[in-house]
Amino acid sequence: MRIALLLISLLMVISLQAQNTKPNASFSISGNEVCVNSCISVSDRSTGEISRWEWFFQGGNPEVSDSRDPGMICYKTPGKYKIFLTVTDNSGNSDLDSAIVSVGFYTPALISVEPMQGQAPLNVQISTTAPAGQCTWYIEGSSYSGMSGLSHIFQQDGNFDICLVTTNPFGCKDSACVDVHVWSQLLQDTSFLVVPNVFTPNNDLQNDIFRTTSSNIVEWDSRIYNRWGQQVFSSNAPDIMWDGMWNGNPCDDGVYVYIIKAIGSDGKIYDISGTLTLFR
Template identity: 30%
Template structure:
């Protein structure tokens, strides 16, 4: 039988798991009762916990090149520094707003520390807007055109509507009443809090004024306003106008601009909803007009 004795009042077993608070030696002796006792020692070295701190360069626009960060590792020593798994120096240069991994290794004892950091930037700026009506070519009768701003992190800028009109950007959604048909290049330029710039543009088309007008909404509620749906226009000499419900059933048709729909079908009130029309007409200058679209009935 072998008798084991440890220093530091450790119990006499062959193996210990210890967590000393500072570096120190541990001694052990073994005695089988026959031969001389055998003594040995082991040094447990406790190193100071590693810590990382960062110094960032100038704040730049999001995704702009030239953003920098310098790391400091404590305690002060010589370390191998890896940025995004590549050996480098204590400084790294990349993109503003980039997420970077860092690994610092003390080569003598193998102690290491890693981290993920975000290189600061100004807020990402994105100019964007939609138009209403969102059509390939906007009927003159459906003007004005609304430009709905959906930009991100914009604090200032300017709208240019393609008709020599401009407007200061304030986050609202402007509406423009174009006076002549044609194509217009609409441009929005915006800036964020750091002066970073982005732009968005779209070309819109405005159709010639039509000699016919069909309302896109009517309300047959006997209040004296918009109770009857008529096809309006000057010089109509021939007309074929039909309305259908969402199932494709015809609810009204006429060949005269004097006849309008009162919202009833065979004496029954049609429900609130969207109805679809088809129109074919000829006016007194010989032009033939073919059109289709939808009309909203509101009760």
């Protein structure tokens, strides 16, 4: 009888030990809310005698991993994505844990300024399509938050940046600046050239045309190319502007490259290249 009780106790201990060594899936991530084109770190926290780890990262890069700690997982597209971890021991016992990651897209910092040049004192009207609560403006050393539009008077001559930083609820940021040229009466014969970095040809009568701002330009050549290197626009005069069309069709949203070569009446040579964003 005593031996039988000892055997039963021994079997119970062995059974409890076997249960304690069964895998229990668990992991931690550096954040459940991230910005597009950002990464998170993933670390295993599982317990038990585990022989195999199987990760699946929906919408992530990499998408799968068999490492215990897969490291950094990156996301390029906004949305809600699941992470799955399956752990297995040598006996075939397995367990599953999961989590959800929300990937947010930044709010484009699109700036409209009218006028972009003029004689001091110059009163300019500034606006954006971004929600007011996501906007912070930086003008002449001062910052202004919570406004999608404002006005500002430049009292002195010179070139001034109007900058906008947008921050969405995920903390994702975007920024852009527009240059404003202000001259005094004595400088009004000086040539200048200002190129915007964004336009929105959506027929709302606001910023529908890619328009440079210039004065006293005597020679001009401008060209615009898409991301495949195809020329979508050219002009031999600064007052000929691009409406976002190519061969009678609207161009896709995206980033385009411009090259401008010009000469001012004061002899100044302009050789400018950069990118502009088309956003309908």
